Amino acid sequence: MVIKMDAKTKKIAVFGVMMGLVVIATALSGCLKSGEKHTITIRGSTTVLPIAQKTAEAYMDKHPNVDISVSGGGSSVGIQSVGEGIADIGMASRDLKDEEKTRYPNLKPIVIAKDGIAIIVHPDNPVTNLTLEQIRGIYNGTYTNWKEVGGPDKEIVVINRDSASGTREFFWEHVMQKDDFVATALEKNSNGAVKQTVSQTPNAIGYVGLGYVDKSVKAVKIKKEGTEVEPTVENVLNGKYPIARSLYMITNGEPKGIVKDFIDFVLSEEGQRIVEEEGFVPIS
Amino acid sequence: MPFLIESFSFFYSSKRKYFKEIFIKGTLFVSAIFAIVVIFFIIFFLFKEGHPIFENIGLWNFLSGKEWNPTGDPPSYGAFSLILGTLLVTSGAMIISVPLGFGSAIFISEIAPPKIRSIIKSGVEILAGIPSVVYGFFGLTVLTDWLRVTFDKPSGECWLAGSILLGIMALPTIISVSEDAISSVPMEYKEASLSLGATKWQTISKVIVPSALSGITAAIILGIGRAIGETMAVMMVTGNAAIIPKPITNVFSPIRTITGTLGIEMGEVAYGSTHYHALFGLALILFAIVLIVNMIANVILGKLKEKHMPALKKKKRKMLSQKTMWRVKRSIYALCSLTLMWLLVVQFGIEISVLIISIILCCYLISKKISAKTSQRVAFGIVALSTIIVLFILGIILYYIIANGARALSWEFLSQYPLDSGRAGGIYPAIIGTLYLVGGAILIALPIGIGAAIYLTEYTKEGLLTKIIRTGIEALNGTPSIVFGLFGFAFLVLYLNLGVSLLAGQITLALMILPTIIRTTEESLKSVPQSMREASLALGATKWQTVRKVVLPPAMPGIITGTILSIGRAAGETAPIMFTAVVFSQRFLPTSPLEPVMALPYHLFVLTTSVPGAEQNAYGTALVLLLLVICLYIIAIMIRNHYRKMRKW
Numbered sequence: 014m015v016i017k018m019d020a021k022t023k024k025i026a027v028f029g030v031m032m033g034l035v036v037i038a039t040a041l042s043g044c045l046k047s048g049e050k051h052t053i054t055i056r057g058s059t060t061v062l063p064i065a066q067k068t069a070e071a072y073m074d075k076h077p078n079v080d081i082s083v084s085g086g087g088s089s090v091g092i093q094s095v096g097e098g099i100a101d102i103g104m105a106s107r108d109l110k111d112e113e114k115t116r117y118p119n120l121k122p123i124v125i126a127k128d129g130i131a132i133i134v135h136p137d138n139p140v141t142n143l144t145l146e147q148i149r150g151i152y153n154g155t156y157t158n159w160k161e162v163g164g165p166d167k168e169i170v171v172i173n174r175d176s177a178s179g180t181r182e183f184f185w186e187h188v189m190q191k192d193d194f195v196a197t198a199l200e201k202n203s204n205g206a207v208k209q210t211v212s213q214t215p216n217a218i219g220y221v222g223l224g225y226v227d228k229s230v231k232a233v234k235i236k237k238e239g240t241e242v243e244p245t246v247e248n249v250l251n252g253k254y255p256i257a258r259s260l261y262m263i264t265n266g267e268p269k270g271i272v273k274d275f276i277d278f279v280l281s282e283e284g285q286r287i288v289e290e291e292g293f294v295p296i297s
Numbered sequence: 298m299p300f301l302i303e304s305f306s307f308f309y310s311s312k313r314k315y316f317k318e319i320f321i322k323g324t325l326f327v328s329a330i331f332a333i334v335v336i337f338f339i340i341f342f343l344f345k346e347g348h349p350i351f352e353n354i355g356l357w358n359f360l361s362g363k364e365w366n367p368t369g370d371p372p373s374y375g376a377f378s379l380i381l382g383t384l385l386v387t388s389g390a391m392i393i394s395v396p397l398g399f400g401s402a403i404f405i406s407e408i409a410p411p412k413i414r415s416i417i418k419s420g421v422e423i424l425a426g427i428p429s430v431v432y433g434f435f436g437l438t439v440l441t442d443w444l445r446v447t448f449d450k451p452s453g454e455c456w457l458a459g460s461i462l463l464g465i466m467a468l469p470t471i472i473s474v475s476e477d478a479i480s481s482v483p484m485e486y487k488e489a490s491l492s493l494g495a496t497k498w499q500t501i502s503k504v505i506v507p508s509a510l511s512g513i514t515a516a517i518i519l520g521i522g523r524a525i526g527e528t529m530a531v532m533m534v535t536g537n538a539a540i541i542p543k544p545i546t547n548v549f550s551p552i553r554t555i556t557g558t559l560g561i562e563m564g565e566v567a568y569g570s571t572h573y574h575a576l577f578g579l580a581l582i583l584f585a586i587v588l589i590v591n592m593i594a595n596v597i598l599g600k601l602k603e604k605h606m607p608a609l610k611k612k613k614r615k616m617l618s619q620k621t622m623w624r625v626k627r628s629i630y631a632l633c634s635l636t637l638m639w640l641l642v643v644q645f646g647i648e649i650s651v652l653i654i655s656i657i658l659c660c661y662l663i664s665k666k667i668s669a670k671t672s673q674r675v676a677f678g679i680v681a682l683s684t685i686i687v688l689f690i691l692g693i694i695l696y697y698i699i700a701n702g703a704r705a706l707s708w709e710f711l712s713q714y715p716l717d718s719g720r721a722g723g724i725y726p727a728i729i730g731t732l733y734l735v736g737g738a739i740l741i742a743l744p745i746g747i748g749a750a751i752y753l754t755e756y757t758k759e760g761l762l763t764k765i766i767r768t769g770i771e772a773l774n775g776t777p778s779i780v781f782g783l784f785g786f787a788f789l790v791l792y793l794n795l796g797v798s799l800l801a802g803q804i805t806l807a808l809m810i811l812p813t814i815i816r817t818t819e820e821s822l823k824s825v826p827q828s829m830r831e832a833s834l835a836l837g838a839t840k841w842q843t844v845r846k847v848v849l850p851p852a853m854p855g856i857i858t859g860t861i862l863s864i865g866r867a868a869g870e871t872a873p874i875m876f877t878a879v880v881f882s883q884r885f886l887p888t889s890p891l892e893p894v895m896a897l898p899y900h901l902f903v904l905t906t907s908v909p910g911a912e913q914n915a916y917g918t919a920l921v922l923l924l925l926v927i928c929l930y931i932i933a934i935m936i937r938n939h940y941r942k943m944r945k946w
Contacts, residue, residue: 050885054797054893058565059907066718066882073884082893084797084880085903087564089573090786099796110567170452175537176368177565177572191370199454199551200537202561203906206437213442216451225909291718292909 051271053081057091057104058179059203060222061260064126065104067287068279079271088179089113095265096120101272103263107179121268122261125279127294129223130180130256131244133208133230135215140164142234142241145255148188151218154195159216172207172219173198180204183258184220220256223249224292249294257294314839321841322756328748329766332815335808336769339776342784343584347577350374359578365539365558367572374575378539380582382456382552383525386535389460389548390467390524395517397464398471400683402516405472406480407501408677409684417684418476419934424691425469425862426926427698428869428898431919433533434905435697436462441534450549454536457548462534463527465690467520472687473862474519474817477855478512479505481824498673512820518594519816522774525556525587528872529778529902532557546640555583556777560872563779580780587775591768698919705917715882719904720911724918726886730799730894731868731925733887734878737803738810738867739860745807746814747856753815754822755844774812779872781809786876800890802878809873810863817862821855822848853940861933868926871898897922 055065062085069081086094088105095103096117109122132148134140140163143151150156151169160166173194174181185191201207207219212229219230223244226232234241235255248254268276278284285295350359354374362375405417436458445453482505490500506513536551539558543550559576566573641650664672713723749766757763785805795801825848833843879899887894897918904915 054880056797059903062881062903062907063718063909069882070716070718080884082880082883084893084899085564085907086876089566089568090564090876093568094797097791099790107565110570112567112569116569168451175561175565176366177562179565182368185368193366193369196364196540197538197551199452200553200561202532205906205909206533208909209437210452210454213438214445214452227909 051079053079053102053272053275054100055081055083055102055104055262056086056094056100057263058088058106058260059085060106060128060179061104061125061262063224063291064260064279064288064293065102065262067291068284069275071283071287072275072278079275081275087177089177092117092120092263095263098265101264102276105179105261105263106258107182109263117265119266120263121266122263123268123276123280124259124296125262125276126260126285126288126296127249127257128180128260129244129246129249129254129294130184130220130258131223131226131232132218132220132235132256133211133226133232134218135211136229136231137215138164138231140233141231142236144236145188148235149190149192152184152189152194152198153192154197167216170214170217171195171198172210172214172217173200174207174220175200175202178202179258180220180222184256187256222292223294226292246289246292246294260293318839318841322752325748325752325756328745329752331745332749332773332811333766333769335811336773338788339773339780339784339808340584342787343577343581343780346787347574347579347581350571350574350578353571353574359575360582363541365553367562367575372571374571374578376555376579376582378541379553379555379558379579380586381541382535382539383554383556383583383586385456385542386459386463386531386552386554387521387524389456390463391517391521393460393464394467394471394520394524397683397687398468398516398520399475399513400680401468401472401687402475402479402513403501403506404680404684406476407497407505408680415938417688418473419930420688420691421469421472422861422865422930422934423695423923423927424465424687425473426865426869426923426930427694428871428901428919428922429466429527429529430869430871430898430902430905431698431923432462432466432694433530434919435694436530436534439693439697444549448549452536452551454534454551455549456535456542456552459531459535459552459554460548462530463524465694466527466530467524468687468690469865470523470813470862471516471520473858474516474820475509475513477817477858478509478516478820478824481512481821481855482508483826496669496673498676499669502676511823514594514597515816515820518591518771519774519813521590521594522587522771522812525583525590525775526777528556528560529870532560537561555579556779559777559779563783564875580777583775583777583780584772588768588772590775591771695923698916698923701916702918702920705913706920710914710917711921714884715900718908718911719882719900719914720908721914724895724897724900724914724921726883727895727897727900727918728921728925729886730879731897731922733799733894734802734806734874734896735864735867735929737799737890738806739864741803741807742811742814742863743860746811746859747818750815750818750822751844751849754819755840755848770812770815773808774816777872778809778870781805782873782876784808785873790877796891797876797878797880797893798891799878799887799894802874802894802896803890805873805877806867806870809870810867813863813866814856814859817859818852818856821852821858824855825851850940854937857933857937857940861930861937864929864933865926868922868929869898871902875899875902897925 062083065083069083073079073081088107091103091105092109092113094100109120132143140159143162147162152171156162157169158166159169201210204221204225207221208225208230211217211219223246232244234243237255242248242253244254249257262276264272285297288295359374359376361377362373363377364373364375365379366373405414409417440462441453441458444458486504486508487500490504531554535554535557537553537557538551539553542552558579563576566576638650641653710723712725714726715724716722753763753766782805785801789795789801789804790797829847830843833847874896878893879896880893881903883895901915901918901922904911904918
């Protein structure tokens with residue numbers, strides 16, 4: 014039983030090859046218009062990514078010969094990449110760990126923005142404010158029902174971030190004061206996923222970066238010494254809102270040349286305006 | 298090497314022919330060995346990064362510790378609840394997907410008329426092409442919400458949600474591979490059975506399915522591998538609380554799997570810390586679980602083969618008399634049914650479990666009484682129903698993607714560069730990047746995979762070596778995609794200094810799809826009747842001529858099925874390329890394989906998780922990814938249909 018290609022099969026094979034060629038040709042046509050270009054690669058935390066991306070877009074509009082590529086992967090990937098020299102700038106949403114400092118002693122973290130952390134609940138939840146002690150009680154398992162903190166008689170669904178997240182680490186140190194989280198808490202690996210879950214679960218509570226607060230969730234006010242503080246950029250800047258952490262860009266050694274120019278741009282007035290537009294807190 | 302010494306030279310008149318054969322056999326051997334080398338590289342890598350945790354806190358403490366709190370003060374690394382979580386979610390997924398998949402495979406290959414068959418088959422393959430991030434978001438927004446409202450629970454993120462989602466994701470693999478196995482059973486078997494007066498259902502259940510058993514087992518193993526190794530989707534719906542369900546049968550308890558843990562913690566953990574080593578320790582455990590599952594499956598397969606093909610049975614000295622064997626069997630059955638009953642009582646209370654048991658007994662008694670024709674009708678009904686359920690699921694997911702994504706779709710969206718962090722503008726570079734990644738991965742994996750499969754089936758006898766290779770391949774199949782990503786990052790990007798590049802991504806993806814290609818190719822080669830090879834060799838053709846002209850062409854449909862499944866997987870995976878190949882956005886398309894690219898699944902992942910206010914473009918990206926995969930499928934399916942028409946038996 015020897016099978017030969019019949020005419021139809023041939024036609025299809027030729028068609029397939031042509032399709033492939035068309036794809037390659039369209040792809041190539043896009044790359045021909047390149048002059049002398051400088052490239053900067055930025056990798057790391059997905060929390061910092063929107064800032065890096067928007068500032069890079071603005072910077073590239075001013076400097077058409079510069080190509081900045083931004084990608085995520087997480088803080089540790091960013092730190093490792095910049096330490097190993099495969100990225101020019103690393104992004105991190107947490108401090109450098111001891112292991113990383115000994116491995117890459119030349120890394121230089123630069124604070125480029127702050128991230129206010131909002132406590133969010135479902136919009137239908139009648140609870141509008143909580144004290145830091147109440148939040149800690151909910152997250153360590155002391156309170157399991159909304160009626161214990163002034164809400165309806167419903168079980169609280171606690172949403173936490175993953176144990177490697179910088180947001181969680183900050184929350185753990187400053188709100189939990191290093192107390193253990195309740196074991197039944199649901200864990201989410203991104204701000205987006207926390208918001209999504211809280212917006213569709215009536216009895217949930219979660220915490221996300223300020224930029225994620227929209228109509229689908231309700232941010233609770235923090236009650237402190239009789240006053241209620243709303244989580245806004247303004248209140249973080251004037252020091253009234255207590256929960257905010259730093260975001261970093263990291264270079265290997267002092268930033269030089271075009272990389273320095275870009276970081277200076279991020280820290281400039283224009284760059285910091287973009288930071289605020291993206292829902293983060295500028296550093297000055 | 299043994300193949301060099303083998304003397305089959307007297308078959309050939311010319312020496313050139315002889316050397317050509319040797320050369321080809323050598324090449325095939327190398328590609329088979331390549332698969333092994335990769336596997337050992339990955340195992341070595343996992344071990345190198347993972348073993349410090351076993352030294353630090355002890356293997357037993359790591360395995361049996363109930364608390365996983367690596368960032369606590371002091372940290373605790375107990376993997377027991379994660380291991381249990383993985384086993385529970387995967388077995389739940391199999392309980393859902395094996396009957397559905399098996400039923401649909403029978404319906405597609407034996408009962409459905411040809412036109413409907415090709416429609417259903419393409420539908421199932423579309424299921425395979427839906428990226429895991431999309432499954433995850435479907436699960437998070439539709440499935441968990443539905444579970445929460447239907448069962449009136451505080452949250453729908455639970456074991457059951459994970460099992461349903463993984464079950465759906467494993468379905469295409471199980472259906473496609475077992476359908477290929479069933480439809481490659483030689484026609485004569487069927488004709489012989491029917492002409493003896495058996496009904497169609499008797500023929501299917503007693504003749505066709507037993508002869509296709511090897512392929513069906515392969516399908517289930519591949520399905521388990523897919524479910525166990527899935528990262529992105531499962532971590533979005535199971536709640537990820539590292540606890541043991543209370544009671545253990547509580548399917549509404551949140552649960553955390555090993556892959557979920559790797560997926561959510563790997564990106565942020567400090568390189569070289571105890572936590573980092575603990576995560577690799579987890580990956581090693583997952584590897585071991587896959588190996589054990591695979592070995593159990595092989596033992597079961599061996600037993601089934603013996604039962605259905607007594608000729609294969611080796612003459613063994615009986616250790617026990619027939620009567621004691623029967624007694625042992627009976628007590629094992631009794632034990633199993635008692636455990637099941639206990640589980641039922643724990644779960645539902647006494648009244649309901651009595652009801653369930655009596656219903657099962659009634660069904661059993663009725664099935665003994667009814668005629669062959671009625672049982673055929675019932676069986677066909679069940680089989681058709683399972684197919685309808687599968688198509689219904691597909692319909693819901695497609696509706697969800699299209700309804701949400703269609704608004705974003707426009708010519709500008711397809712042809713422009715992204716603006717405003719992906720909230721505006723288009724996704725043109727991501728489309729091209731995905732095509733590059735998938736094309737490159739297939740170009741690398743296909744020759745190696747087919748070569749390895751040909752070597753395994755045509756050039757060696759079953760022995761220790763093939764067993765090792767096969768076990769390695771199946772272990773690779775169950776390795777979570779995120780481990781491939783990390784391996785690619787550590788080995789290709791850093792060690793080989795390829796940098797974050799298209800090439801590194803292509804190789805990583807190729808490694809990930811290699812097991813699927815090898816396994817499906819092997820199955821389709823095996824399904825070519827031995828008599829055809831004998832006829833060709835008897836006519837004086839060389840081994841390679843026989844393989845190339847006689848064995849490969851009829852095996853093509855199966856090989857293409859494997860390729861299709863691989864395209865779907867390669868196009869939709871995020872984790873392997875996240876660390877190795879992609880950037881979130883770039884202004885210029887890559888001009889060389891050493892530059893990074895944009896890719897659709899990663900773009901989708903970032904838009905949905907890290908860019909607030911980009912929902913519409915995220916759905917649009919999901920829809921484009923799906924359409925792209927479907928286009929690639931249509932080309933592959935057209936080629937397959939042509940080969941299928943040429944099959945002469």
